Amino acid sequence: MKTVLLAPLDPVHDNAIKLIQRRLAEAGYEAISMPPGTTPEEVVQKALVHNADTILVSRTLGYKVGEILSQLVDLAEAAGVRDQTRLGVGGMAITKEIGTELGFDGCFVGELKMEEVIAFIENRASISTDGADSPNLRKKPDITGGYTYEFFDPVIEKLLDQISTQAIDWVGTKTTDGIERAKIRTAMLENEGSASEREKLLEQYLRYCDADIQAFYRSRHLPSGVRWLEQSEIDGVSNLFNTSHENFGSLRHVGSKPLFFSQYGTGCPVMDVLHIKVAEAWGIDGVFHFDPSWNAQREGLLEGYLTHEHDGTIITLENLKFIHHFLEPYTLWNVRGHRGLNTPETQVLGHAAGADLFKINIPYGSTGGGTDPARLTVDGIYSLMLASQYGIPFDIPGNDELSGVPPYKTFAGILIMMALGLKLGARPIPKPLLCYSPYMTIYGRMDDNMIDMNLAKLAVWRDIVDTPLWPGEPVGFMTHTPDRVQSALQTSLHATLASTMGADAVTIASSDEAYSKGPISVQARVDTLRAVKDQLRFQGSVKATLSPEAELIKEEIHEKITETLQAVAERGDFVASIYEGLLGSKEDGLYPGRVGAGTVRG
């Protein structure tokens, strides 16, 4: 058994030493500790008496640090202790520089990592022993794993069956330019090696594209605000991440859920990689690719390494593969393209680049400035078939609430998407939004607190269906202000509320969520990750229970979901239901999308 001598070289601060002593004793070491106020001479004498294999000292107070520690090193050397004893130092006053300069064998800064201390005592390289959550052992999680999608509410189940059957029948053999492009793009990917085949396929592809996309392919004319990435920019980021790095930790304090996601889409793939790596280093589990809004409103996608001066990073196979290359092996990657004219092709490219998740919500994507409902229903159902074929789960964001729709209508739409996906063999993930939406503010539904409504919005799902739950996108929407402390706090409160309800994943904002005077800064990403981490530490495995008020809200939402689905089923036409506002009306603040109107064929 190895003997470790522990001493605070500090007049009073000895808590760390006591903590380390307990942990070492538990790990089977003979750990002898000395009281505060111990001098370097006393440490060396004791080490000689006990024949210590290791001496660990701690210093908290910031004065005379170098003086006291160098005394210890000198005395240990003079007494011949260093021949058989390793010297380690840690504590709030210690920096790597001080420890190394003074000649310590080990220097521990920041939070205590016992696996590093033990590796030091055993004279070997540090091995992380965190178990399942240990980054180097971390596997890519499966959010849908273990869920059966069994419906507990037979009335809702029957209505969904009726509605989804009608929608799939209505789509039948209808097609769109978006679907044709997806098919051609698939063929292009399959024939990547052949230049002549590509030429032929590209000609076909361009027949289904808008004029400016054609101009790009024919004369390399770039849309405004877009430029090619320089080779030096591409190489620069590769060089930055060539070397290995320390394992990244997770945000969780206990358990393996929820997973935390954040979005990126700075416009520039190089900058995206930097944002992602920082978010990963601070504990994120997954990221979303956000594309520019104009991308969604044009028929056709571009090609190559392209950067864009505004928000949203252009979807091209090259951009996607470039970003994917830098992700940690366990990081989940969602390539979203759920609102636009390129929805099916985005799934094709996302899959080719290694996406783990898609995002498809027809009622949301075809309202609030989105795509025409008929067009997105045809494209969306085709995309669900692709998700099923590729075995990639899709999530269903409930962000129509941000336009003023009450949660029950949004949830009815999400449930229809779930039914459509399940019928086509895909694995859906509903995303009820925890937010302070216009409906809540206008009708005073959250005037007293923000807990009851949000808990009810999560709990209602547990009464309806056995499904993963992923609040987003991001949580806390419309509670944020440009004040970064306030913003990070609201995000962490919402994220951990979701965690107390057993959510499988949570999408969080940066603390720049409500700041629109410039790009999202990387520091703002760290703000929320840091805040969430501490809130999770605060709460541990405590679970939330619903108050009587929350129970009432939950019942109300449940009833109204049923009523909404009944209305859609009675209408007998899913697309008409969206046009006519059954899943969110003009009075609610929701208008059918117009992009791509009249483009469905067959």
Ligand code: B12
């Ligand atoms: C508790 C405490 C006290 C207690 C100490 C009780 C005790 N038995 O230890 C009491 C109340 C007595 C105290 C007194 C004083 N304190 Co005091 N105290 C703290 C406090 C609140 C927490 C320190 C602590 O115990 N942390 C818990 C331990 C477990 O964590 P840790 O020390 O950070 O160590 C971690 C790592 O550094 C690492 N680690 C530490 N050592 C080692 C060693 C090895 C080998 C390894 C591997 C790892 C490792 O592991 C730990 C776990 O992660 C801090 C402020 C703070 N929030 O941190 C101030 C603080 C340390 N105190 C401070 C001061 C100034 C004092 C006083 C001088 C105040 C005064 N003017 O009277 C007096 C001391 C008087 C004196 N006689 O000299 C200052 C120091 C500032 C500085 N730059 O020097 C601090 C930072 C507060 C502040 N901001 O002003 N204090």
